Amino acid sequence: MESTAIISTSLDGSDDREVDYRTSPHNIEAEQALLGAILVNNDACDRVSGFLESEHFYEPLHARLYEAASSLIRAGKLASPVTLKSFFETDESLREIGGAAYLARLAAAATTIINAEEYGRTIFELAQRRDLINIGEDIVTSAYDAPVDITPREMIERAEQELFSIAETGKFGKGFLPFGTALTHAIDMAAKAYERDGGLSGISSGLRDIDEKMGGLQPSDLIILAGRPAMGKTALATNIAYSVARKYRAETRPDGVEEAVEGGVVAFFSLEMSAEQLATRIISEQAEIPSERIRRGRITEDEFHNIVQASQELQSLPLYIDDTGGLSVGQLAARARRLKRQKGLDLILVDYLQLLTGSHRRAMEGRVQEVSEISTTLKALAKELNVPILALSQLSRQVEQRDDKRPQLADLRESGSIEQDADVVLFIFREEYYLQRRQPRENTPEFFEWQEEMDRVTGLAEVIIGKQRHGPTGTIRLQFEATVTKFQNYISEDHVPDRFE
Numbered sequence: 001m002e003s004t005a006i007i008s009t010s011l012d013g014s015d016d017r018e019v020d021y022r023t024s025p026h027n028i029e030a031e032q033a034l035l036g037a038i039l040v041n042n043d044a045c046d047r048v049s050g051f052l053e054s055e056h057f058y059e060p061l062h063a064r065l066y067e068a069a070s071s072l073i074r075a076g077k078l079a080s081p082v083t084l085k086s087f088f089e090t091d092e093s094l095r096e097i098g099g100a101a102y103l104a105r106l107a108a109a110a111t112t113i114i115n116a117e118e119y120g121r122t123i124f125e126l127a128q129r130r131d132l133i134n135i136g137e138d139i140v141t142s143a144y145d146a147p148v149d150i151t152p153r154e155m156i157e158r159a160e161q162e163l164f165s166i167a168e169t170g171k172f173g174k175g176f177l178p179f180g181t182a183l184t185h186a187i188d189m190a191a192k193a194y195e196r197d198g199g200l201s202g203i204s205s206g207l208r209d210i211d212e213k214m215g216g217l218q219p220s221d222l223i224i225l226a227g228r229p230a231m232g233k234t235a236l237a238t239n240i241a242y243s244v245a246r247k248y249r250a251e252t253r254p255d256g257v258e259e260a261v262e263g264g265v266v267a268f269f270s271l272e273m274s275a276e277q278l279a280t281r282i283i284s285e286q287a288e289i290p291s292e293r294i295r296r297g298r299i300t301e302d303e304f305h306n307i308v309q310a311s312q313e314l315q316s317l318p319l320y321i322d323d324t325g326g327l328s329v330g331q332l333a334a335r336a337r338r339l340k341r342q343k344g345l346d347l348i349l350v351d352y353l354q355l356l357t358g359s360h361r362r363a364m365e366g367r368v369q370e371v372s373e374i375s376t377t378l379k380a381l382a383k384e385l386n387v388p389i390l391a392l393s394q395l396s397r398q399v400e401q402r403d404d405k406r407p408q409l410a411d412l413r414e415s416g417s418i419e420q421d422a423d424v425v426l427f428i429f430r431e432e433y434y435l436q437r438r439q440p441r442e443n444t445p446e447f448f449e450w451q452e453e454m455d456r457v458t459g460l461a462e463v464i465i466g467k468q469r470h471g472p473t474g475t476i477r478l479q480f481e482a483t484v485t486k487f488q489n490y491i492s493e494d495h496v497p498d499r500f501e
Contacts, residue, residue, distance in 0.1 A: 025129045026058035027122055034119035035062060036110030038069050039080055039103065045073045048120030056127035061093040065103075081107050131166050135159060157330040160337065161384075203264050203347060203388065206243025208489045209476045213465060214424065217244075217347060217388040221469075222379040222421055224353070226393040226412055227428040228400070232461060233392045234273065235281065235485035236428060237349050240390065241266045242282050244347050245319040264346025264387075265318040267339050269332055271355035275321040279314075281485050286310040290483040318343065328357045329377045336385060345387055350378070352392035353418070372417040379421040393418065395427075405434055409466050425467040430480065431457045461487065 037044040049070060057063035068087050069079035077083065081103035088094045094102060139159050146155065202216025217223065217240075227233045247263030270278055284291035287310040289303050299307070320343070322335060332350070339345050350356070358370040358377075375391075382389040395411045407427035412418050419425065435453055440446040461480040465473045477490040 024058070024133060025126045027126055028059060028062075030119045030122045030126075031057055031059055031062045032106055033110065034116060034123065035065055035069070036106040036108075037116045037119070038066075038073075039084070039107040040110045042069075042073050042079055044116035045070055045079070047117045052120045052124055056124050058123075058126065058130070061091070061097075064088075064091070128166055132163075135162050135166075138162075153328075154330060157334050160334045203244055203260075204247065204262075205240045206247075207240075207476075207478065207487060209478070210463060213474065213476060214468065214471055217390065218423070218470070219386045219388060220383045221388045221423040222375070222382050223388060223390045223424040223426065224393050224412070224418060224422040225390060225426045225428065226395050226407060228395050228405075228407070230433055231428045231430055232480060232482075232485070232487070233428055234351055235480075236463075236487050237268075237351055237390060237392055238278060238281050238485070239285065239487045241268050241319055241347070241349055242285070242314075242317070245317040248318050248346075250344075260344070260346050265339075265344045266320065266347045266349065267336055267345055268319065268321045268349045268351070269327065269335075270321055270323045270351050271325055271327055272351055273323070275323040278321055278323075282314060283307055283310050284484050285486045286314065288484050288486075291485065325355075326357065327355075329374045332356065333377065333381045336381065340385055340387075345385060347387055348382075348385075348389045350389065350391040352394060353378075354394050375418045375421040379423075405429070405431075406462070406464060407466070419467065422467060423469045424465065427464040427466055429462045429464060430460070431462075432460065460490070 034044070034048065052066075054063040054067040054070070057066060065084065065088075068084055072079040072083060081100065084103055085100045088100075088103075094100075098105070139155070142150075142155055143152075146152075202214070202218040202221075204211050204216050205214075225233055225237065244263050245266045248260060248265065249262040251259060251261050268278065280291050280294055283289075284294055287294075287303070287306040289299060289307065293299055293303075294307065320339060324331075336345060336348055353374060354371065356374050358373040378389050378391055393412060395407050399405050399407055399411050406429050409419050409425060411427075412425075432454070435450070435457060438450070440450055459479055459481065461478045463476040463478060465471075465476070467473065479488040479490055480486070481488070
């Protein structure tokens with residue numbers, strides 16, 4: 001409802017004119033009708049409790065009545081004018097409009113609960129319009145009086161984040177969460193893990209031993225995958241991205257929203273490689289043809305048909321690649337929010353963290369501070385979108401100075417707060433890479449010893465869990481086919497396959 005006040009100025013030198021004073025969008029009658037329906041039949045509350053919160057009511061008294069009635073119903077008690085009366089005997093706002101008689105009038109005016117959901121939707125949408133007005137006013141105010149150190153780009157990103165929060169029905173950043181609600185979420189997670197193949201609470205990485213150690217890639221986790229150049233960070237990331245996208249299967253929830261049951265929609269931010277190079281790697285992996293031969297066209301007719309078949313299978317994957325170079329962490333967050341709204345989003349990969357830029361202010365304070373801001377923002381984004389973020393990271397050169405070149409947490413390059421912000425830190429290590437660079441002269445005793453060592457480590461990779469908030473640390477072995485950049489589950493030499501009779 002909108003009200004207009006008309007003010008006529010006197011003839012004191014100014015012209016007569018009309019000034020409109022607009023109140024915020026609201027509908028008191030819809031609020032009264034919904035509350036009345038709830039007080040008459042508590043089942044009406046179930047129809048709106050999934051999306052309507054007390055803060056969506058325009059009238060503060062109605063918000064308190066809805067909160068009290070919802071609390072009683074959740075506790076399995078009756079919410080009626082009689083039971084609510086005792087909670088509001090000293091409420092001045094209710095006393096001013098008739099006290100307990102107002103509650104009785106609400107119930108008496110209600111006729112049916114059939115329209116309860118429509119009333120709730122009306123109240124909710126009007127609350128969203130009020131939020132949009134507030135954001136618009138904030139944008140205008142900040143644009144007029146912006147501090148020197150805040151750029152228009154940062155203002156746009158902040159506005160987009162606030163708009164995303166509204167679009168996501170206030171799931172993020174709505175203050176304290178009752179412990180009972182948190183328990184419900186925890187039980188739901190356990191139930192999904194119980195029902196899902198493999199018993200994973202998170203998204204399967206496609207690699208058995210990693211899933212067993214981590215329980216899958218957990219929502220809201222920031223996972224750092226670090227390693228020296230040529231260790232296979234990007235290869236492992238693309239393997240995981242492909243596996244998650246390939247397994248994607250969604251179901252529609254009762255509220256009409258699609259939810260991933262297996263796999264997920266993947267956003268891959270590639271700041272180092274082009275989208276074409278990433279696609280070539282995935283095709284190489286699936287067609288089992290070295291990417292170098294694909295790029296140079298050195299393939300047979302049969303191999304070309306394999307490539308065409310693999311590309312046709314990959315065509316419909318929910319895998320989205322953004323290969324914009326020099327991306328800021330704020331721009332990355334804005335694009336991830338947009339993708340979630342448009343297509344859905346279940347996993348974000350970033351290749352790699354040190355190529356992102358932070359705010360201008362942090363950049364002026366030094367690179368360590370800038371990287372700290374980047375890692376903190378990525379962790380906040382993982383919580384906001386409730387998706388795992390797998391961010392690749394470089395390691396410092398001090399690894400090369402040690403005899404044992406297996407990485408440690410202290411080796412994280414420009415670490416700042418990376419170690420603290422990350423929920424999981426994984427290191428990837430291939431001894432084969434270092435050993436083949438120490439080849440001695442042929443036909444010497446040293447060469448034969450070296451050859452034995454090479455036979456032992458060729459095609460092997462280690463994923464070292466250096467940190468995990470909700471699970472064990474340790475080392476996972478994987479098979480790695482360097483020619484097609486493909487990681488696979490490790491099979492030990494003494495493994496005997498199962499017999500089927």
